[in-house]
Amino acid sequence: MTKQSRALAIAKDGGEVQNRRLITAFFFAIFAVVIAMPTFGRAQTYNFSSIRVEGNQRIEAAAVANYAAIPRGTAVTAGQVNAAYQRVLGSGVFETVEMVPSGSTLVIKVTEYPTINRINFEGNKRLKDEALSQLVESESRRVLNPAVAERDAARITQAYSEQGRLAARVNTRVIRRSDNRADLIFEVFEGGVVEIERIGFVGNRNFSDNRLRRVLATKQAGLLRAFFKQDTFVNDRIEFDKQVLRDFYLSRGYVDFRTVGVNAELSRERDGYFLTFNIEEGQQFKFGNITATSEIDGVDAQAYLDTLRLKPGVVYSPTLVENSISRMERFGLKQGQDFLRVDPRISRNDRDLTLDVDFVLTKGPKIFVERIDIEGNTTTLDKVIRNQFRIAEGDPFNPREIRESAERIRALGFFTVADVNAREGSSPSQVIVDVDVEEQPTGSLALGGTYSTNDGLGLVVRFNESNFLGRGQSFGLSFSTSSDIKDYSLSFAEPAFLGRNLTAGFGFFYKEFEPGEARFTNTVGEFSPYLGFEMGEYSNMQLRYKLERSDITVESANAVPGSIIDTEASRGELWKSSVGYTYRYDTRRRGLDPNRGYLLEFGQDFGGLGGDYTFVSTTARAVAESKVWHEEVTLRATLQGGALYSPDGDSRIDDRYIVSNRDIRGFEPYGIGPRERSADGSLDDALGGKYYASARFEAEFPLGLPEELGITGGLFYDVGSLWGLDNTSGVGTVYYEDFTLRHVIGASIFWTTPIGPLRFNFTKALQKEEFDRDQSFDFTISAQF
Structure with a gap:
């Protein structure tokens, strides 16, 4: 046998030996697992006849046991014990939780979160403590919950962000006191205001950037930026701007207008935004044929059409359509048509860029106003709000009239919020109109100055109250003086005299000049x-x-x-x-x-x-x-x-x-x-x-x-x-x-x-x-x- 043959034979014998060893080790491993499995199962199974709670001071032991929800006298697994641990910890009232099996007793050791002694705000200047207190859920004499405190910090940060302070940060700090009490501190770093350096538009052909900027609520920062409150970047205000841009174009006949997107680019120094509105104006449409059609027997559509001021060739506006509908429906009420509805059906003529409008007179469902509920007015009398409705309890329900009444309530200027909604009443043929308002201050005291080349310097002191004694009445006192004039005046006005759409008032003035x-x-x-x-x-x-x-x-x-x-x-x-x-x-x-x-x-x-x-x-x-x-x-x-x-x-x-x-x-x-x-x-x-x-x-x-x-x-x-x-x-x-x-x-x-x-x-x-x-x-x- 050659050397090469002997070498191959030795290698082959060695490989066989190695394979036999691997097979033997594999069988031994399987045998060990099979032998050990019953042992593992017995180690992870518990049976508790009682539960003992340690470390609790304010929380009853029974409450902790209820959080754990461990059955007694029944075998439970380690996974069930872990789930009980998670439930107790997730209750939000314990800082630490430990579960220790002790024979047939489960010992639950807890450390309660401290009670909040007081809440302080530090570092805030732009937003006062009173305003921040309205944002937080955490309260004094309540259990401190770190998760709630973190949400509070996030809300405060968001409040600063809405003022354009995108770099604002809020950290929470807990200072321990005796008797398991703690002070919760919100450390505020307000940061600087991120202003809007430039507002531009892409796609506008008919209106300049300057004209469109005057429409927006958001403004550019300028030389007088210290006095402006609307030149900061606020996402909610951008959404509002998109809506007012659409309203602006629709009122001028651009029915296809849309805002494709709004790009906000942060400057390299991260202290200002460049805002760009990408828009598509479309074509301007005018009114074409104005017609009226009656689907009600005995109702002459021409009589309703004659009440309109709308004429062909006028630039299209949804507001004009709404006003025309209101005019026709009011005319219908005078004619005794209580449930008349006007449905505008618009036909588009792209060739000559006109919109034909056919006002269709139909009968609406016979629904009546059951009652009008007013809530939220602590100073303003109910009758002031009711005077803005042209309908009363028992009258036919008209959704358009309800919307117009809501606008009149908002136009009073007495409320920060004025929501008017209708819901089903005691029967499907009845509706209840809910009016929810939030009042705002309506009085003002102003000190002013005037100057003219004729009268020189002057001083003005003026007091006005537009909701006098909550009656919707206006009351004013003023005093002004200059080198040549002394002027004193007093005024009073009642906008709903005798409960009607009459304004009664008086004025008194004394002038020496x-x-x-x-x-x-x-x-x-x-x-x-x-x-x-x-x-x-x-x-x-x-x-x-x-x-x-x-x-x-x-x-x-x-x-x-x-x-x-x-x-x-x-x-x-x-x-x-x-x-x-x-x-x-x-x-x-x-x-x-x-x-x-x-x-x-x-x-x-x-x-x-x-x-x-x-x-x-x-x-x-x-x-x-x-x-x-x-x-x-x-x-x-x-x-x-x-x-x-x-x-x-x-x-x-x-x-x-x-x-x-x-x-x-x-x-x-x-x-x-x-x-x-x-x-x-x-x-x-x-x-x-x-x-x-x-x-x-x-x-x-x-x-x-x-x-x-x-x-x-x-x-x-x-x-x-x-x-x-x-x-x-x-x-x-x-x-x-x-x-x-x-x-x-x-x-x-x-x-x-x-x-x-x-x-x-x-x-x-x-x-x-x-x-x-x-x-x-x-x-x-x-x-x-």
């Missing part, structure tokens, strides 16, 4: 009760009575005997008694076109019902507004005028009209109109006029500055005149008693600031008279603090 460089002081006290009511969807009327006491005083050092002012002042104190009315028709906020509207106003006062002065005063005003160039520019035109008729020819300076910046800009108060002058100029009295007329044309537009600054610009052109006197006999010469036009052009800067609106007017009189007092610059500010 010395106009400009005039030689006289005028003191006026007035009491004026009034009654107001709506006459239509856009119109209202006010009826009033005025009782006025006026006095003109000329200091002896300034007296010019025989002058017109001195002659009028010599009549002393006068009483005026008058009745009057004012009619208003205003479509600027609720008309068919949200970008266009107008106001018509006409009023008269008739004096002579007692008192010392007989007169008829007539005023009229017309205002038209329009937004053009994708709503970037606002155009406004105002025409106004007045006429005073006194049959006895005895009007005084305080009866006649004067012209101020509200009428013609570019002139001082008493700066134009009839004037009495002496030859040497020592006498120069503005006399006012019996007639005035003016026209104002202006445009307001952005200046290209960041929108968050609130600065816009304007251009204007004013023209008007003040003329007419009863008495022109004086020691001097009367100028400008006849109609003479003045023309003014100018530019304005508007600045909306956190301390109040500022307006700067720069004017140039194109045409004026020699003795007119023009004003090339005017600056006003009104602030509250």
Whole structure:
């Protein structure tokens, strides 16, 4: 046999030996497991006849045993014992749990969590302790639960996150006290505010970024970021912004609008967000054919269609459809159709971009209002809320009317939350309307300041209560003063007089002022009760009575005997008694076109019902507004005028009209109109006029500055005149008693600031008279603090 053959044989014999050893070891292992299995089973089985609890102080032993739920006298496994351990620990009242089998007794050793002695907040400045206390579940004199404390810390962190403080952290710390008590401390690290540095839009073709930013509740941080509360990144506010963007576009006919997404990118320094709205505008649709169809026998659809103001060619808006439905349903109630429902069926015409609307008149289910339940109002009387409903118990149920009532309740401004829901009543044909409200403060005390180039610095103190004694009434007191004016006023109004849609109230004011460089002081006290009511969807009327006491005083050092002012002042104190009315028709906020509207106003006062002065005063005003160039520019035109008729020819300076910046800009108060002058100029009295007329044309537009600054610009052109006197006999010469036009052009800067609106007017009189007092610059500010 060769060496190679002997080597192969030896290797083969060795392999066989190795295999025999492995097989032998495998059989021995199986035999050992089989022998040991009964032993393992006996070691993991228990049988307890009793349970003993150790270490408990406040918790009864029986309660701990109930948590464990271990059966007595029955064999239990180790897994069941472990499950019992988990149940006791999961009760949340024990810090440690140990289960020790001791023969037939199971010993449960526990360490109870301490009782919370007090809860403290440390490091918080932006949110006060009272606000944080409302967020936490943990309470004093309750068992400390670490899991609950951690949830509390998470809630506090979320509250800071909603204020834009994304870096806020909250740690919990427990300080042990005697008698198993502990103080729970929430250590707050508020961090800095993460502001929104920039808001942009992608996909907007018809409206600029600036215009869309004005729609959003979220604002960009700007130079005045310390005053803004809406320039922080809050997820909930972003969701709200998406909804208001959709409402904005829908109200302008863009029915296919949608927000594809919102991208929020954190800056490299992690101190600001860049927010981008990705949107799809779609096409603008207008109303096409407007029709009405009746599915109710005996109901003429044309009569309902004739009540609508909606016309083809108007830009489509869901609000206009809703208003039309409400108008038709109210008309149905007047016709005795109690359960009439109007179903708008819209047909889309993509070719000519119109939407045809067919208002289908149908009969709704016969459901009645069983009752109206109001909860949550601790101060406001129930009747104040009930007055916002146009229905009462027993009336036919109309879901649309319930929604409108909810909006009226919210519009009161008395509640932070106002939810109105309907649920089934005592039978399927009855519903119960639930009104749940949460009240908010309705009173305010304001200290303010004013400044104008005419009146100088002024102080304003004002108290207002819009829900006086919980009756929904408004009450106000104010005091203002400047270098030339002292003004005191008191007002009261009841918006639901006699339980009807009538506003009744009164006003009282006392004013003492010395106009400009005039030689006289005028003191006026007035009491004026009034009654107001709506006459239509856009119109209202006010009826009033005025009782006025006026006095003109000329200091002896300034007296010019025989002058017109001195002659009028010599009549002393006068009483005026008058009745009057004012009619208003205003479509600027609720008309068919949200970008266009107008106001018509006409009023008269008739004096002579007692008192010392007989007169008829007539005023009229017309205002038209329009937004053009994708709503970037606002155009406004105002025409106004007045006429005073006194049959006895005895009007005084305080009866006649004067012209101020509200009428013609570019002139001082008493700066134009009839004037009495002496030859040497020592006498120069503005006399006012019996007639005035003016026209104002202006445009307001952005200046290209960041929108968050609130600065816009304007251009204007004013023209008007003040003329007419009863008495022109004086020691001097009367100028400008006849109609003479003045023309003014100018530019304005508007600045909306956190301390109040500022307006700067720069004017140039194109045409004026020699003795007119023009004003090339005017600056006003009104602030509250």
